[in-house]
Every structure is written in C-alpha cells, then in structure tokens.
Amino acid sequence: MATVPDGGLKALIELCDEDPDLRVVTLTTEEEGIGLLAGMWLGGVKGVLLMQSSGVGNCINMLSLPHVCRIPCLVLVTMRGGPAEFNPWQVPMGQAVRPTLEAVGVSVHEPRRAEEVGASFQRAACAAFATGTTAAVLVSQAILGAKDFGRDRGAS
C-alpha cells in the first residue's frame, strides 16, 4: 500500500500499518505511487494507492504509464471540495476529480452510501486486475463526514 495520507483514510492507514502482510510506503507526492505500483506489478506484486482528492491532479501525466502499458492500477480517493466543504481551496480539484480521471481513461467508481463502499472497491479491483486498467474509487464527504476545522469546538 502506498499513500499520501488524508484524514478520511486515517483508520484504513492504521489497519494497513498493523497488517504484517502489507508493506506501507509513504510518498512525498501521489504520482510517485503510480510509478511504484507499476514497478511492483512488473515484479509480480499487487498494490493499492490511497490519496485525498487534491492528489489526483498530481497524478494525471503519470497515469499514462499504467494506461499505455496495460498495467493494473487501483486507487482509493477520499474526497474534499464537496457541498459540505469549509475550505474553498479544496473545491476546484474536488470538482475536477471525476472528469480529469475519465479524460485519461480511468474507470471511476463512486459508492453513494457507506454500505456500498466495499462492493464498489471490489468491483474496481476486479476491473483493474482482470483487465489491466486503472480504476479509482471515490469516497465522498457525504460518506466520510466533512473536516470540521475545529468548528465543533467553537471556532468560527
């Protein structure tokens, strides 16, 4: 598992850290994970990349690598910039995630409810590893809850 962490991924990253069968590689920028997963696949090992939506923009040109080489690439994206967003700097990339991913040939899987996330991830993994494509699962703030920036502790 490779990641640039996000708050929405906190529990999952902790589970990965505790799993003796997983190696967790912390990245400086998300596109590094695309190259890493491609190299691992060439060597016969599967991986998954976890990131926040703002990291998707960093990956766009690097996604040409798995696309052209028909290398499976499985990505889990926790979203920012939706209707409940507090920080306007998250909005442009948040809105651009789906259209930019689809523009470079990534299949996008977007569960509507928390109960659908597992099945959605399973479908994305099948799409990636069975057909040699890049598949991304987008988990919305409606499912995750929006970052509160301390507002529940009285901040304005």
Place this chain on the structure above:
Amino acid sequence: MTTLCRRRVVSRILEHREDALVVSGLGAPTYDCAAAGDSPLNFYLWGAMGGAAMVGLGVALARPDRRVVVVTGDGELLMGSGALAVIGVEAPENLAILVLDNEAFGETGRQAGLTSKGLDLADMASAVGFRQVRTARSEAELDELAELVQAGKGPVLAVAKVALKDEPVALPTRDGALLADRFRSALGVTP
C-alpha cells in the same frame, strides 16, 4: 571538463549485467539502454517523466532477490526528486540509480538544466539517506562507478557526468503493453 560518452558509460555498466532488471527514463537513457543491447529485462519508459526511480523502487521491492538498475537523466530524476527521499527511507539494498548527467534538457533543445547551475545530485541523494553515492567525470573513474552500480549495497546513486552530444538513433519498441508483458514473462511472473 567532461569526457564521458553516455553510450560508453551505459554499455560498460550493462555489459556484465547478468540477470539485473533495468528501468530506463524517457528520452536518451531509453535509447542508450537499447543501444547497449535489447533485453526483455529492460523496461523502457517513453513518457511518464519523473517516474523512472519510483518504477525502479517498485521492481526492487517486488524482487529483492534481483539487482535493479534505473538508468535516467538529470532532468527526469529531478522532476520526481521526491522519489529520492522515499527510496532513502525504504532503503532497498538491491536498487541502484545511474544518472547520465549532461546538465541539460537534451531532448528539447539543450536548454540548461539545474545541475549546470551548481545542483549536486550525489549530495541530494546522500542527504536523503542513500547508502552510497558517487560521481564520475572521466574514463578512469568508470570502472569504479560500474562496480558500484552492478554490485554496491543500495540504495546507490551513481552520477556519470556525460558530454552533451547527439548519438546514433537506437529506438526500442514503444509498445508499453509489450514491454510490460515481456518483462513479466522473462521474470516468470504468471499472468
């Protein structure tokens, strides 16, 4: 003054490669590796600039039993320079990066690169935890550099200061799916 020829450096280092796995960065390093002799164990990048070091790290982590050599240029490495920090932390002993440093963007009109203005790649790699780094500027230093890339305990960063000069065309296939498939087949990875 730089006297090293990039083709000579790559052929010298790959001539006794044995079963090493090679990942080349886009542009001239890909052509240099092809000119040194095509192999299914060469994975040539034709794009994805900045990605060669991370692809090499992925291969090195997946196959700790094999030597992995990334051959790339100064511009390609610097575009993904965060990868140096990740590699320094992951510390794969089987990974070596050979940088053919011509101090310029050779593919796009020879515009000056950052290493022409004082940036030292070996210092960078050393600062982020590479176990061994070395820079070679002359033929006399090439044997030591080759030995380090072939067998030095990694992560290794080896910089060859090479002349800015056009070499004969040597283009490998640019069919990425073919490159990936033959690499995995040669490694015995089942589909």
